[in-house]
Each structure stands twice: as C-alpha cells, then as structure tokens.
Amino acid sequence: MAFAQTTVSISAKVTTSPTGNDVDDAAIWIHPTDPLKSVVIINDKGPDTAKSGLYVYNLNGVLLQKVYMYQPQNPDMRYNVTFDNITMDVLVCADRKSGDTAFNKIRVFKINPVNADASGGFLTEITSSAGIPTGQTQAYGHALYKRPSDGALFSIVSSYSNTDFTQIRLQGDGAGKVKGTVIRKWGGSDIKGDMCEGICCDDEIGYIYICDENNQILKYWADPDKNSNTLVSSFAKTDGIAGDREGINMYRCDNNTGYILMSSQGNDQIKVYDRVTNEFKGTIVPEGMKDCDGVDVTAIPAGAKFPHGFAAIHLGTMAGSSYSFYDWSDIAAGLSLNAPCDAARPVVSSVTTNHVPAAKSENIVRVYTSFDQKKKTVKIRLAEKGRVRATIFNLQGKKIKDLYNGDVRNNGLTLALNCNELFSGAYMVEIVNGSLIKVEHIVF
Numbered sequence: 001m002a003f004a005q006t007t008v009s010i011s012a013k014v015t016t017s018p019t020g021n022d023v024d025d026a027a028i029w030i031h032p033t034d035p036l037k038s039v040v041i042i043n044d045k046g047p048d049t050a051k052s053g054l055y056v057y058n059l060n061g062v063l064l065q066k067v068y069m070y071q072p073q074n075p076d077m078r079y080n081v082t083f084d085n086i087t088m089d090v091l092v093c094a095d096r097k098s099g100d101t102a103f104n105k106i107r108v109f110k111i112n113p114v115n116a117d118a119s120g121g122f123l124t125e126i127t128s129s130a131g132i133p134t135g136q137t138q139a140y141g142h143a144l145y146k147r148p149s150d151g152a153l154f155s156i157v158s159s160y161s162n163t164d165f166t167q168i169r170l171q172g173d174g175a176g177k178v179k180g181t182v183i184r185k186w187g188g189s190d191i192k193g194d195m196c197e198g199i200c201c202d203d204e205i206g207y208i209y210i211c212d213e214n215n216q217i218l219k220y221w222a223d224p225d226k227n228s229n230t231l232v233s234s235f236a237k238t239d240g241i242a243g244d245r246e247g248i249n250m251y252r253c254d255n256n257t258g259y260i261l262m263s264s265q266g267n268d269q270i271k272v273y274d275r276v277t278n279e280f281k282g283t284i285v286p287e288g289m290k291d292c293d294g295v296d297v298t299a300i301p302a303g304a305k306f307p308h309g310f311a312a313i314h315l316g317t318m319a320g321s322s323y324s325f326y327d328w329s330d331i332a333a334g335l336s337l338n339a340p341c342d343a344a345r346p347v348v349s350s351v352t353t354n355h356v357p358a359a360k361s362e363n364i365v366r367v368y369t370s371f372d373q374k375k376k377t378v379k380i381r382l383a384e385k386g387r388v389r390a391t392i393f394n395l396q397g398k399k400i401k402d403l404y405n406g407d408v409r410n411n412g413l414t415l416a417l418n419c420n421e422l423f424s425g426a427y428m429v430e431i432v433n434g435s436l437i438k439v440e441h442i443v444f
Contacts, residue, residue: 006282007269008334012324013305015288015315016061019044020051023321025247025294026312027077027091029111030345035302037116039064040312041091041123042323043072054093054109056122059302059325065120069107071096074142074199074294077111079346081146081153083126084172089113091123092170094139094157104139106132106155106168108178128173132180135166143199145208145222154224155180156208158196164188165196165210167224186229190218198248198263198294202275204256207232211245211262219278235278242266247294247314250275251328253341254394258299261311263292270295270313272335282335288324291316299328299343308332308340344398378403378429378442381412389432390415403429 021044031037039056046052054072056065073094081090089111097105108127115121134157141158145167155168164185173179193214201208201222210218217236221228236245243266251259258275261284268291270284286292297311309328315321332340380390390403403415430439 006335007285008282008331009285009287010326010330010334011287013310013327014059014061014325016040016042016055016057016323017063018321019055021046021048021321022317023293023314023323025074026296026314026323027075028296028298028310028312029077029089029091030298030300030302031116032113032345032347035300037113038302039116039122040296040323040325041075041077042312043069043075043093044321045071045073045096054091054123057323058117059305061325064116064118065122067109067123067125069093069095072107073139074197076142076144076200078144078146078153078203080151082151083170083178084174084176086172090126090153092142092144092153092155094134094142094155096139104134104136106134106139106142106157106170106180108132108170126176126178128175128177128179130179132168132170132178133182134168135182135185136163137161140195141197141199141210143201143208145201146203147223148203148206149223154183154222156199156201156210156222158199158210161195162188162191162193184224184229187218187220187231190231192216198246200249200260202250202252204252205276209248209260211236211248213244213246215245217245217248217262217278233278235273236262236271236280239271239280240264240267240269240283241271242269246292247296249296251297251299251309251311252343253299254343254398255341257338257341259337261295261297263295263314265292268292268316270311272331272337281337284331284335286311286313286324286326289313289315297328299341300345301342308342378415379412380415380431386433388413391430391432393428393430400427 024043026042029039042055044052053069054067075093077091079089091109095105095107109123110126136159138160139157140160143156145154153170157166165187166182167184168180169183170180191212193212196210198211206222208220208222216234219232241264246265247263260273262271268289272281292314294314299309311326388408389405392400
C-alpha cells in the first residue's frame, strides 16, 4: 500500500558553486543589523584535502572565505555565547583529523560580523592549543546545545559506529581561547542501526534529536544536570522515509513552536515534523536535490528574497556537491503549515537583572517553578508584603505578558502560566517587590 502524504515541490532561489569534494552540512548565520549580509557556512570533508574545509557563502551563493581543515564535520553555530566575559557568535564543528591526531577534535571559531561581506576574516579560530577531544575514536555527527538557564555551551558528538554519544562543555580557558571537557556519555544501546550522524538541539524546549540513520529519530534531554540519559521518545520510523535519515534541523519560532526538517536520503525528500508534538506534517521535494546529507533552516527574515526565513539544503554529491537556498514561504504554503513566525535574531537579554547585592538576593525573592506540563505554575515567596509585579519574557528579552501586578497581603503567591502565548520551553520571570528586583529562568 502506498504511503499517503502531503507533498510539495519547491524551487531553489540560490545555488552555490560546487566545492569539488564531498559537501555535507551547513550552518546559517543572520547578520545582527543587515540581513542581506547574512551567510551560510558549509563543510567539505574531502577526500581531496586541498579542497576540504569550511566554505562561507553569502545569500547570493558567492564564496567569501574558505578555512582549510582536514575533514570538518557538521558545523553548527550559536548567537551570543560568553567565554571569559566576552560575548560573541560562534561556529563549532568536529574535525575527523586534526594535525597528527586522527578523528577526535572539536574546533571553535569566533564569528566576526564586520567581515560578513568581505573576502576573508569572517571566521577566526579560538580553540585552545591543547585541543578539545571529542571522546570518540572517530567523530562523526556534531551539534551545539546552549543552555538557557546560564548560557553554557555544549557540543554533542556521535561516533562513526553505534557507540555512546558524548557531551562536551565548552568554556573559556582564561587566555582568550576555548577549552572543552567531556561531561557525559550515553545512548549507544538505543541505536538500532549502524550509526548516527544528524543531530540538532532544541535549546529552548530542552531536547537533543539524533538520527539513528536506518530506523528513527532519537529524542533525549539536553541538559546534563537533569541526570537523565533515558530515551524520551522516538519518531520518524515510517512516514515514507527511504534510505538514511541524514540531516536534521529546526525552524525555531520565538513562542517555542516551529518545525523539524529531516532529509530522507534514499528518495531525495525532506520530511517535516511539528517541533512540539513531533507529528509528521508532510514532505518537501527540493528542486535539484539528490542524495541529500545536510539541512539547516532559519525562521529569521533575511531580506526580500527570504522574507520569512529560508532552508539551506545539500544537493548531494550526485548533484555536484553544492547547496541551494529555498524560501520558507514556499514550504509553509505548500504544506499548509502555520503562518511564518518571523523570529527575532537572538540578542543579549535586556531584561533587568538583580539590583541588590548578590549575597542578599537569595533572601529577597525566591521563585519556585512547577515542571508539571498541565499546571504550568510559578510559586513565589516574597521577603516583603506589598506591591508585586511579575512579568514573563522570552529568552530574547521580549516581554510576553504581566503575570501579576498588585498588592500581596502575605509572603507568597502562585501564578498560573496558562495562556496562548506560552508553550513548553524556557523563559525568564522578573519579579519586582517594592524596590527589589529579581530575574529567574524557568523551564516547564
């Protein structure tokens, strides 16, 4: 019986020139002030080592910069990462061979916006000279997770086999570089196929998605402090998928909705899933795509050509080792998805932080959070009776709504978070109690 599905064919708006080798994955970066200066970073992993490395293209598909690497794997980027009190955008990838040490390094690059439209200087490596081991015999898949509660950055790495995944904490080394430490290994026994490469992390809601290539997508908690290595769930087991489940990434809306895109390599299709429920939504057939490895997608508007974001999709070695860029508007309309959300580029939070000495802050306002998905409540214990205002913000510092604004006659209150603007994920709650202010991160 044929598999019934909603399918849409989409045309490419831009195609990059081929690199000449085996192109794999990509990372989209949106410029902070001029979307037309945004870029897509693509990795070429060989076999001709003279051509392998990271390639930086503008939104017209023009090559701006190449950074030589032996065999880079799965670049990923995050905005506003702080190392040693310096905040920057970063690109991170695995290197299957770094110098004379084979198959086990993480490479970290600072993104320089001032050089976004220049012929070089966009990426500057800031990896510690000691190197960052992946904890794998041979690194394969890679993705980043940025923890909302404290901004900590982690690499997630899979191996070229069905061994455990590793999670690496990336931190400043005190000398302007970045070091890394493996902090957990888990999940190898969950792999039913021969290997996993495609990985993406939902920072806001808190999950890691890993493609078990021959079988399904595995879903885990991303925060290592949860002390949970148990498989949360799995999906993408049928849905008309043929061959390997390869590239995976996420169309992220500010209200924590959106979609997950995954390449079905064997039949040259992209499968689309709901970000929150993981429900299958339909199939994309991109023009020119053959044997696709990687995909990235953004919900941030990127100029007149991509007014509601776009997807960058690997065309495959059979199609010349290039990438094409596709307008999200075509995808959303073709699959009857929710209206494009036009997400904001993440910024350093502008929410006011605690204005009183840190030593006293813990005794002033205490916020307790309920992780019950159904109740969605915040419990607050106050040091002073009287006027209280509690406001909830997203992690970009955008106000969502006031939860409470009025007098409190005792030392505490419970506030319901149920409203149409909120979905499961991470937020900030600011509590103003008289002249005292405190901000707490919550995840539910």
